[in-house]
Amino acid sequence: MSTITLPRLQHIIGSGIVAAVGASVCYVSYTQQPSEAFLFPRLISTVFLVLALWTFIKACLGWTKVGNGISMIQFINLAPGLVIALIYIFWAAKGLGFYTATTIAFFILFSLYDPAPHTVLKSWVKRVITTACFMAVMYGLFALLLKVYTPREIFF
Amino acid sequence: MEFIYYFGDVFTPINFSLLLLGTIGGLILGATPGLSPTMAVALLIPFTFQLEAAQGLILLGAAYTSTVAGGAVSAILLKIPGAPANIATTLDGHAMALKGEGAKALQLSFLSSAVGGVFGVLLLIFLTPVLAKWALAFGPSHLFWLAILGVTVIGSLDSNSVVKGLLSGCIGLWLATIGFDDIMGAQRFIFHPSLGGGINIIAALIGLFAIPQVITMFAKGRKNDGSEAIKVQKYPIKSAIAEMMRNKRALGIGTLTGSIIGLIPGVGGQIAGLVAYDQSKKFSSDRDKFGTGHPEGLIAAESANNAMVGPSLVPLLTLSIPGSPTAAVLLGGLLIHGIFPGTDLFDNHPDVAWTFINSMLIGQILMCIFGLYVAGMAARVAQVPQSMMAAIVLGLAVFGSYSVQSSMGDVYVMATLGVMMYFLERFGFSAAPLVLGLILGPIAESNFIQGSMIATATDGLAPYFFGGPLNIFLIAIVVVSIFYSAYMELRSRRYTSKEEIMA
Amino acid sequence: MKTLLAGAAIALMGLTQTASADGHANYPERPIMMMVSYGAGGATDFQARIVTMTAGNEDALGMPVAIINKPGAGGRVGWNWLAGQADADGYTLGAYNVPHFIAQSIKGGVEYSTASFEPIANWGADPAVLVVGADSAFNTLQDVVDFAKANPGKLTTSGAGLFVGHHIAALQMEKAGDMKMAYIPTKGGGAAAMKAVIAGDVMAGINNLSDAFRAASAGNVKILAVADLERNEFLPNVPTMMESGLAVDNASVNFRGVMVPKGTPQGIIDKLAATVPMMFENKRVAGKMKAGGSPMHIMNRDEVLAMWAAREGTLKELLAGL
Numbered sequence: 001m002s003t004i005t006l007p008r009l010q011h012i013i014g015s016g017i018v019a020a021v022g023a024s025v026c027y028v029s030y031t032q033q034p035s036e037a038f039l040f041p042r043l044i045s046t047v048f049l050v051l052a053l054w055t056f057i058k059a060c061l062g063w064t065k066v067g068n069g070i071s072m073i074q075f076i077n078l079a080p081g082l083v084i085a086l087i088y089i090f091w092a093a094k095g096l097g098f099y100t101a102t103t104i105a106f107f108i109l110f111s112l113y114d115p116a117p118h119t120v121l122k123s124w125v126k127r128v129i130t131t132a133c134f135m136a137v138m139y140g141l142f143a144l145l146l147k148v149y150t151p152r153e154i155f156f
Numbered sequence: 157m158e159f160i161y162y163f164g165d166v167f168t169p170i171n172f173s174l175l176l177l178g179t180i181g182g183l184i185l186g187a188t189p190g191l192s193p194t195m196a197v198a199l200l201i202p203f204t205f206q207l208e209a210a211q212g213l214i215l216l217g218a219a220y221t222s223t224v225a226g227g228a229v230s231a232i233l234l235k236i237p238g239a240p241a242n243i244a245t246t247l248d249g250h251a252m253a254l255k256g257e258g259a260k261a262l263q264l265s266f267l268s269s270a271v272g273g274v275f276g277v278l279l280l281i282f283l284t285p286v287l288a289k290w291a292l293a294f295g296p297s298h299l300f301w302l303a304i305l306g307v308t309v310i311g312s313l314d315s316n317s318v319v320k321g322l323l324s325g326c327i328g329l330w331l332a333t334i335g336f337d338d339i340m341g342a343q344r345f346i347f348h349p350s351l352g353g354g355i356n357i358i359a360a361l362i363g364l365f366a367i368p369q370v371i372t373m374f375a376k377g378r379k380n381d382g383s384e385a386i387k388v389q390k391y392p393i394k395s396a397i398a399e400m401m402r403n404k405r406a407l408g409i410g411t412l413t414g415s416i417i418g419l420i421p422g423v424g425g426q427i428a429g430l431v432a433y434d435q436s437k438k439f440s441s442d443r444d445k446f447g448t449g450h451p452e453g454l455i456a457a458e459s460a461n462n463a464m465v466g467p468s469l470v471p472l473l474t475l476s477i478p479g480s481p482t483a484a485v486l487l488g489g490l491l492i493h494g495i496f497p498g499t500d501l502f503d504n505h506p507d508v509a510w511t512f513i514n515s516m517l518i519g520q521i522l523m524c525i526f527g528l529y530v531a532g533m534a535a536r537v538a539q540v541p542q543s544m545m546a547a548i549v550l551g552l553a554v555f556g557s558y559s560v561q562s563s564m565g566d567v568y569v570m571a572t573l574g575v576m577m578y579f580l581e582r583f584g585f586s587a588a589p590l591v592l593g594l595i596l597g598p599i600a601e602s603n604f605i606q607g608s609m610i611a612t613a614t615d616g617l618a619p620y621f622f623g624g625p626l627n628i629f630l631i632a633i634v635v636v637s638i639f640y641s642a643y644m645e646l647r648s649r650r651y652t653s654k655e656e657i658m659a
Numbered sequence: 660m661k662t663l664l665a666g667a668a669i670a671l672m673g674l675t676q677t678a679s680a681d682g683h684a685n686y687p688e689r690p691i692m693m694m695v696s697y698g699a700g701g702a703t704d705f706q707a708r709i710v711t712m713t714a715g716n717e718d719a720l721g722m723p724v725a726i727i728n729k730p731g732a733g734g735r736v737g738w739n740w741l742a743g744q745a746d747a748d749g750y751t752l753g754a755y756n757v758p759h760f761i762a763q764s765i766k767g768g769v770e771y772s773t774a775s776f777e778p779i780a781n782w783g784a785d786p787a788v789l790v791v792g793a794d795s796a797f798n799t800l801q802d803v804v805d806f807a808k809a810n811p812g813k814l815t816t817s818g819a820g821l822f823v824g825h826h827i828a829a830l831q832m833e834k835a836g837d838m839k840m841a842y843i844p845t846k847g848g849g850a851a852a853m854k855a856v857i858a859g860d861v862m863a864g865i866n867n868l869s870d871a872f873r874a875a876s877a878g879n880v881k882i883l884a885v886a887d888l889e890r891n892e893f894l895p896n897v898p899t900m901m902e903s904g905l906a907v908d909n910a911s912v913n914f915r916g917v918m919v920p921k922g923t924p925q926g927i928i929d930k931l932a933a934t935v936p937m938m939f940e941n942k943r944v945a946g947k948m949k950a951g952g953s954p955m956h957i958m959n960r961d962e963v964l965a966m967w968a969a970r971e972g973t974l975k976e977l978l979a980g981l
Binding site: 010011014015018025028029032034036037038039040041044045047048051052054055058068069070073074075076077078081082085086088089090093094098102105106109110112113114115130134138141142146147148149150151 | 188195199319320322323326327329330333337342344345370371373374375376377378541542543544546547548550551552554555558559562564567568571575579580582583597600601604605
Binding site: 147149 | 690692725
């Protein structure tokens with residue numbers, strides 16, 4: 001029917017993780033007190049677990065119909081961006097201050113995925129200007145207009 | 157007809173320029189991914205302290221109206237809804253943008269927003285006393301059944317697999333229980349300090365929609381050929397109006413559902429769009445086309461979420477009960493000037509009340525005009541290179557989720573949910589049912605607990621939850637909805653298997 | 660790039676200045692934020708915004724105060740954050756609601772107690788009142804008490820949550836009248852609890868005086884009694900519970916004020932404690948508060964410390980049996 005075969009192993013791992021989360025949620029909600037407060041979680045987690053197991057079994061049998069998984073090329077493409085984004089969010093934003101971290105992350109991510117050639121000076125100039133413009137807009141919008149006080153460790 | 161008398165006040169230079177300012181500002185803020193209407197309105201509070209009562213309300217009202225409509229822009233072009241109200245808009249709106257019909261989708265969304273919005277405000281003008289009774293008719297048991305009705309939509313929403321749709325919904329329902337339980341005050345599933353406050357719906361919304369988009373753009377890598385850029389075809393406004401008029405049924409369902417659901421304190425705004433989308437899908441002859449860029453779905457969703465604006469103010473203006481966070485902020489805008497909503501407002505300050513309501517009517521039309529004007533330009537946002545767009549959206553997501561309540565924890569929650577959602581999406585799960593679960597969970601739970609407390613103190617669980625015409629009516633809709641979904645699922649399954657045999 | 664460098668230089672200068680300045684003579688040097696543990700538009704939020712609106716004046720703090728809302732679980736979310744995650748640098752203030760946070764800390768399950776915070780000043784006192792729907796058969800507190808005694812556990816009474824002022828008032832009423840009521844906590848604070856009364860979902864409700872006053876003037880509810888030591892200026896015709904024969908004192912009165920997390924430099928606390936009460940006394944503030952139907956009650960740091968200690972004692976005793 002289609003030329004792409006579903007990456008069955010990925011589906012098994014994916015739905016396995018979901019089922020594992022379901023099982024632990026279920027375990028926690030049935031063991032925690034007070035039981036009135038956990039009435040709803042118990043109900044939800046039971047349905048959650050049943051559906052997750054169903055999906056898991058279907059994945060194991062190779063009956064999964066939807067979802068294409070992630071191809072190797074996609075994964076290689078997204079990995080560096082994702083790593084930088086995670087460092088940015090979970091460490092740099094607080095550690096360096098929002099504006100500094102966002103400037104650096106924006107510049108790196110934009111340069112990393114910008115199709116313009118890295119060897120030409122012009123493309124670097126364009127990237128610097130774009131970053132500066134974006135940060136100016138962000139500063140104007142959040143700091144000046146909306147008056148949000150974001151963490152600012154160094155610089156502004 | 158008292159309201160006509162106060163129309164002149166809307167057009168005084170100061171009032172009208174505030175109205176323009178609120179409308180344009182609201183459109184821009186609403187269109188920015190990561191900023192929600194409540195935030196935009198809350199941020200305006202300090203300004204209203206300095207203004208006259210009517211002026212402050214005009215500004216707040218205009219901002220409220222146009223942020224709701226502006227949220228459609230990012231929902232359509234980037235698949236990032238600005239507020240829960242715009243989730244349903246992403247389903248067909250973004251699919252249309254991918255087909256190069258971004259301009260058309262935006263025009264349709266602003267037009268149907270205006271139709272719904274004007275209808276909603278007219279209801280507010282003419283039927284306020286009747287509507288106030290209706291808003292009060294919904295007690296805990298009814299709200300519980302309404303939430304359950306919402307749950308029945310989950311399975312069929314934006315997913316090709318009912319099981320995975322339901323499972324996504326369950327994940328959302330579970331996520332909603334994280335944090336302190338609001339009634340008992342018990343701690344549930346707080347396995348990280350960031351979760352102490354539970355999962356903030358706006359932060360979750362940003363994460364679940366924006367982050368997967370960012371990662372998807374990363375996954376495409378360094379593309380050089382420009383083939384990835386979405387084309388934007390020009391679309392004449394006249395044809396957009398004609399297209400909207402062709403879809404009268406969707407427009408009607410959207411407007412009515414939005415008006416009715418918008419009225420209910422505490423529930424309406426967030427689910428009006430989704431319920432209207434689902435209803436018009438069930439009544440449509442082209443229901444298979446929903447989700448593939450079908451104008452009907454877009455029209456229903458957008459007319460509903462603006463139709464809700466007018467009625468959602470009824471409980472506030474008549475009973476002085478704010479039905480939504482935005483209404484609560486508007487209440488503050490009145491109280492600061494010593495005006496109490498209710499009879500005091502309409503009897504002693506009719507100039508304030510009617511100028512405000514009239515300005516919302518004019519605001520809807522202004523919003524539509526500006527929206528149509530920028531639709532063509534805004535659609536070009538889709539042509540921004542992927543590399544730049546990914547970085548922009550990521551930055552906005554971080555700033556946006558932080559500014560909801562100045563909390564780093566919300567940023568972590570946003571990112572974690574977002575990365576998780578990207579991988580789940582690759583395996584056939586989808587974000588819309590998950591968010592619906594996140595919204596409905598607390599409504600269902602708190603109303604069930606509250607209802608059962610009242611019931612045990614009075615006439616018992618069964619009569620409380622199953623008695624009374626409104627309960628029975630809602631239960632009937634729930635049952636019909638479930639059977640209908642099951643029937644459609646079976647029919648389509650037989651259909652596909654037949655097709656498979658043929659192939 | 661030049662501007663960036665210039666900005667960096669200025670920032671560095673700013674840093675050294677902050678470090679060298681001792682005694683916090685220059686405090687505050689930047690806008691201050693104040694956390695409110697209830698949603699935007701709620702009574703606490705509304706009042707917090709009014710009493711801080713003159714903060715930017717030269718005779719007050721000289722810097723504006725921005726309100727940050729961290730709502731959830733009857734205030735627990737916000738106060739947990741203030742006690743555990745907020746920076747104790749004097750730029751993060753919090754609004755307190757007594758008896759709420761004290762009762763919650765006694766009940767447990769939270770990361771704060773009175774020892775986690777340093778009070779600055781009190782701005783308001785909002786007593787709890789007993790309300791019934793406008794068309795209710797109850798006309799006096801006695802009617803309500805009679806019903807509750809005749810039908811133990813049948814009198815459904817809404818309030819904003821568990822272990823908030825409203826709940827304390829309900830507990831005190833039960834104890835004083837030797838009766839049993841069905842207290843229904845609502846999600847969504849006082850507004851939702853009031854809606855339940857107006858809509859007739861419940862038979863009675865305990866609510867904030869400021870919200871009830873508004874609802875009563877709109878003709879939607881009747882206010883039967885005030886849980887305070889004396890009648891309130893907004894409601895001179897409504898008796899206190901004591902007058903009506905129910906021994907309920909002012910333990911449930913919702914005191915609102917400003918505090919900072921423990922660990923904030925003493926110099927800053929002293930400076931705030933000296934300036935903030937004066938800021939509350941501003942005429943514009945008083946005018947706006949009165950217009951909004953919010954009773955004011957200004958207390959300085961020492962008075963608040965005494966009030967906290969007194970409340971803690973009363974509440975420990977009241978909640979001991981639960």
